[in-house]
Amino acid sequence: MQLYNYFRSSASFRVRIALAHKGLPYDYHAVHLVHGAQRAPDYLAHMGDSLVPALDIGGGAVWLNQSMAIIEYLDETHPQPSLLPGDALARARIRGLAQMVACDIHPLNNLRVLRWLVHEGGLSDDTKNLWYHHWVRQGLDAFERELALLAGERARLGMAPSTLCWGDRLTLADCCLVPQIFNAQRFGVPLDGLPATLAAYEAALAQSAVQAAQPSACPDAQP
Amino acid sequence: MQLYNYFRSSASFRVRIALAHKGLPYDYHAVHLVHGAQRAPDYLAHMGDSLVPALDIGGGAVWLNQSMAIIEYLDETHPQPSLLPGDALARARIRGLAQMVACDIHPLNNLRVLRWLVHEGGLSDDTKNLWYHHWVRQGLDAFERELALLAGERARLGMAPSTLCWGDRLTLADCCLVPQIFNAQRFGVPLDGLPATLAAYEAALAQSAVQAAQPSACPDAQP
Known part of the structure; x- marks a missing residue:
């Protein structure tokens, strides 16, 4: 997986915690928000919302957006350890x-x-x-x-x-x-x-x- | 179920759609945001975030908060028709x-x-x-x-x-x-x-x- 990310972004940090907790490897791609890298045409071609984080799961899929949606996806596809345990x-x-x-x-x-x-x-x-x-x-x-x-x-x-x-x-x-x-x-x-x-x-x-x-x-x- | 709600609140409207789509009956309790009813002690005793919507599912449970979390709960407890269909x-x-x-x-x-x-x-x-x-x-x-x-x-x-x-x-x-x-x-x-x-x-x-x-x-x- 490819994670598009900015070190200081809180939403990015959420997804990094989830990936680390589940022990999932990924490549880190820095998107410098202060320099406006999230508005570059190459980035917008994959991310309608022009924000970080984005997760490229491969296979030509549109990159996943929205940190909580990404974490729910990771939890459904890699259930253990669960980040949404219980009833x-x-x-x-x-x-x-x-x-x-x-x-x-x-x-x-x-x-x-x-x-x-x-x-x-x-x-x-x-x-x-x-x-x-x-x-x-x-x-x-x-x-x-x-x-x-x-x-x-x-x-x-x-x-x-x-x-x-x-x-x-x-x-x-x-x-x-x-x-x-x-x-x-x-x-x-x-x-x-x-x-x-x-x-x-x-x-x-x-x-x-x-x-x-x-x-x-x-x-x-x-x- | 008891829904605490304000007619003009977008987040309340989300939950009303979900309840109606699933055909779930509920009692409607108006919380007049413009008059500050969400900050009344009786309301705060049940709702840490002092916002609408809130859903009282009964049984003495703390009222459910946050519209998307409420809708996910309704979808897990009343799966059909699903509001989160697919893989x-x-x-x-x-x-x-x-x-x-x-x-x-x-x-x-x-x-x-x-x-x-x-x-x-x-x-x-x-x-x-x-x-x-x-x-x-x-x-x-x-x-x-x-x-x-x-x-x-x-x-x-x-x-x-x-x-x-x-x-x-x-x-x-x-x-x-x-x-x-x-x-x-x-x-x-x-x-x-x-x-x-x-x-x-x-x-x-x-x-x-x-x-x-x-x-x-x-x-x-x-x-």
Whole structure:
């Protein structure tokens, strides 16, 4: 498989974690978002959405897009270790947590959005940073509340407390949470008052797949 | 099942389509987003993310959140008619298209974001509208390019052309596209140059499940 990727892209990071966790080999192709490489005609010929990550599975197929869709595909085609373990309700919990990050936090804070706010919207750097902090913090507070609700449910059902986002095995939810926390740290967002979220993050970060996938380990990494 | 919902919310509309398509009965509970009902303590006690839609499946379970996660749950627990039909690759196409709307377009344009831009960001109404149009149009142009790529792939594989987003059966992708087009029309975004996207939208709109789920059919609908 060929992964088209940018070291600092949170969505790319999610897919790298999934590939590493499943032990799937791939070739890494850097797409330099800051230089606009995602808009090059050769790239657009394969990727309607002009974003990263993309996964070329070979055989002439159109490249797979959208990080969560890619991870679901990898999980269906390489089921073990599963990133969506459990019954339908467990999977709803995992997908719900993943989408709290991937739909409610990350889309508001990626590079193209921050650039528009400054260049087209005329926002000052300070107001842009206020925007960033507001949505990341509001989203992580929601994530923390959701983890508390789910911890209560697990207790009622006699299940062991989660050590990661859901249970004690790496899931799609962790694939989404870890890059978001990396991103928040890079922008200096205070992370106080988020004990369950940070505990899940730390537990995920201790896993070798997450270590192997982190931005600093990428071929195109810059300090 | 109890659906917590706002008639004008695109994410709520997605779940209504899925419930109607599967013929699943539910009680409708209006959550008036403009009045802040989603932040009421009674609601927050069940919903960490303080958003709509939420689905209470009963039995004391924490309410399900996140529209795509809810639809996947409904599809796993009530498999026919499937909203994610086909093999792993087909499902990756359907999820990829759904997420192009749910991760790349809609999060930038919902009520809470537009409000922040005006009240905290200080954007004029004109600049706010420019923002709205920019992301909706950029996202739909990407969607159109992706449909063209996938049409080419179907032709190469000897598959019939799609009449909806993917194939000729309603899928998760249609559940996401239809509300986004409704929303774009409400804000007056020009929809020229999107023939495949609008053809899929029109074909979905002709289905009785979509008719039954549309905002004007909701108990809390306002003109």
